Amino acid sequence: MTENLYNIYSVWLKERYGEKVYKIPVNIPVTCPNRDGSKGTGGCVYCGAKGGGNETLSDQLSVSEQIERNIAYIGKRYKAKRFIPFFQSFSNTYCTFPDFCKWIREAIRPDVVEISISTRPDCITDEQLGFLAAVKKEQAIDVTIELGLQSVNDETLKIIKRGHTLTDYEQAIDRIKAAGLLTCTHMILDLPWDQEEDVIKGAEILSRKGTDFVKCHSLYIEKNTVLKQWYDEKKVTLLTKDDYISRAILFLEYLDPRIVVQRLIGRVPEEDSVITNWNTSWWKIKDELEARMKQENNYQGRKFAGMNNKR
Numbered sequence: 001m002t003e004n005l006y007n008i009y010s011v012w013l014k015e016r017y018g019e020k021v022y023k024i025p026v027n028i029p030v031t032c033p034n035r036d037g038s039k040g041t042g043g044c045v046y047c048g049a050k051g052g053g054n055e056t057l058s059d060q061l062s063v064s065e066q067i068e069r070n071i072a073y074i075g076k077r078y079k080a081k082r083f084i085p086f087f088q089s090f091s092n093t094y095c096t097f098p099d100f101c102k103w104i105r106e107a108i109r110p111d112v113v114e115i116s117i118s119t120r121p122d123c124i125t126d127e128q129l130g131f132l133a134a135v136k137k138e139q140a141i142d143v144t145i146e147l148g149l150q151s152v153n154d155e156t157l158k159i160i161k162r163g164h165t166l167t168d169y170e171q172a173i174d175r176i177k178a179a180g181l182l183t184c185t186h187m188i189l190d191l192p193w194d195q196e197e198d199v200i201k202g203a204e205i206l207s208r209k210g211t212d213f214v215k216c217h218s219l220y221i222e223k224n225t226v227l228k229q230w231y232d233e234k235k236v237t238l239l240t241k242d243d244y245i246s247r248a249i250l251f252l253e254y255l256d257p258r259i260v261v262q263r264l265i266g267r268v269p270e271e272d273s274v275i276t277n278w279n280t281s282w283w284k285i286k287d288e289l290e291a292r293m294k295q296e297n298n299y300q301g302r303k304f305a306g307m308n309n310k311r
Contacts, residue, residue, distance in 0.1 A: 005293045006252050006300035009213070009262040016142075017113050022080045024070040025088045027059040028103050032091040033123060039163035044150075045230070046160065046188075048222035048272055059089070063106035071111070084114040093119040093128055101131055108135070114142035116184070121147050121169040129179040136180065144182040144213070147172060152202045156193040161226070166205070173209045184213035184262060189247045190239040191219055199247045203254035207304065214259055216251065217266030218244050220276040228274055241278040245289045249298050257301030264289060 013021045033039040034047075057066045067085055074080055085107040093100065107115055115135070124145065136143045149169045151157055157165060169185075176183050185206050189199055206214060219238060221228050230236040239247075248264060267282045277285055293299065 004299060005290055006264075007257060007260045009260050012260045017082055019082060020078070020080060021082045021084060021113060022074050022078060023084045023086045023116065024067055024074065025057075026063055026066050026085050026103075026107065027057055027061075027089050028063065028087060028092060028095070029059040030090050030092055030095050032094060032120070034120075034161065034163040035090075039122075040161055042161075042226060044161050044163075045226040046219060046222065048225055048268070063103050064109075067107060067109070067112075082111055082113050084116055085112060086116040086118070088118055091119045091123045092117050093124045097125075097127055097131075100128055104132070104135060108139055108141070112141060114144060116144040116146060118146040118148070118186075120164060121149065121172040122164040124172060124176070126175065129175060129181070132181055133179045142182055144184055145176045146184040146186060146213075146215070147176075148186045149202075150186060150188045151191055151194055151198060152205050153194055153198045156191055156198070159193050160191065170205070170209060173211060177210060182212045183210075184215060185211040186215045186217075187251070188219050189216050189251055190244045192236055192239060196247065196250060199251050200254050203251045206259065207254070207256035211259060213262045214255070215263040215266070216248060216261070217263065218277055220266075220268055221274045222268060222272055223274060231274070238275065241280060241285065241288075245285070245292060248289055249293055249296075252293075252300040253298055253303045255300055256304055257299075259300075261300070 010020075032043060035041060035043045057069060061069075063085070067083075071080075071083055074083075087103070087107075095103075104115060104117075117132075132143045132145075135141070147169060148162075149166075150160065150162060152166050154165050173183050173185070187202055187206075219227075221231055221238075227236065231238075244265075252261070265277065265282045265285045268276050270276070
């Protein structure tokens with residue numbers, strides 16, 4: 001029944017590769033132009049010290065060693081045989097081209113079916129895209145670029161200090177798709193500065209630009225962040241769990257049903273956060289969201305048919 005509610009990533013993986021496939025987090029020694037002074041310092045207001053890599057191994061280990069260790073653990077625990085190395089922390093294209101090529105090539109091995117690389121819309125070069133397109137062809141594997149967009153409202157992007165615009169995202173996804181690579185877009189659906197109209201617009205833009213995947217998560221508060229300071233000073237009020245669920249359903253209804261949903265709700269480890277998902281397990285929120293969709297006859301793409309931006 002759940003498969004009818006939205007386009008589930010695990011189902012897509014099995015159809016694509018013929019069996020279960022697991023992502024392996026990879027941590028490389030990079031930072032972000034929003035941290036080193038190129039575009040800003042301190043990062044986005046919600047970004048913690050680990051830059052999204054809360055559950056990765058040390059970046060002092062080589063890429064191949066991280067993959068070997070993680071596969072040894074995950075492969076044994078889940079009886080997995082095929083994997084996707086996921087370059088996760090900070091902006092993984094923000095480095096020298098030789099280093100980038102070296103790290104990507106280290107991730108290639110016979111049991112790897114895809115490589116996924118997380119970065120910013122304003123932080124990927126044509127040289128890197130050309131290299132990745134060649135890797136895809138030579139190795140007969142998929143390559144996915146994950147872009148952190150978070151909001152389609154430029155004013156909100158300024159408030160959370162993203163340091164890029166919606167136009168940057170639109171241009172980046174066009175270039176990535178022109179290189180023949182897959183794309184995944186990250187969205188925070190309950191930013192207090194966004195309205196429901198922004199959530200709908202986000203679904204419409206992602207559908208029009210043809211992102212292959214989407215990852216959604218709530219706005220959680222990590223320790224030692226600007227957002228934590230704002231929260232303590234009562235300068236920001238988080239939306240409720242019900243608000244998030246309502247916005248997630250709204251987003252899905254306007255989203256092209258062909259877009260695969262990699263994640264409906266994220267999480268951050270308790271030791272790194274002050275508030276995450278209203279102190280509720282992510283799977284309970286997911287279950288509640290799906291139950292409401294069933295009860296109200298909601299499903300991905302229900303309102304997509306009337307849009308003029310079908311791809």
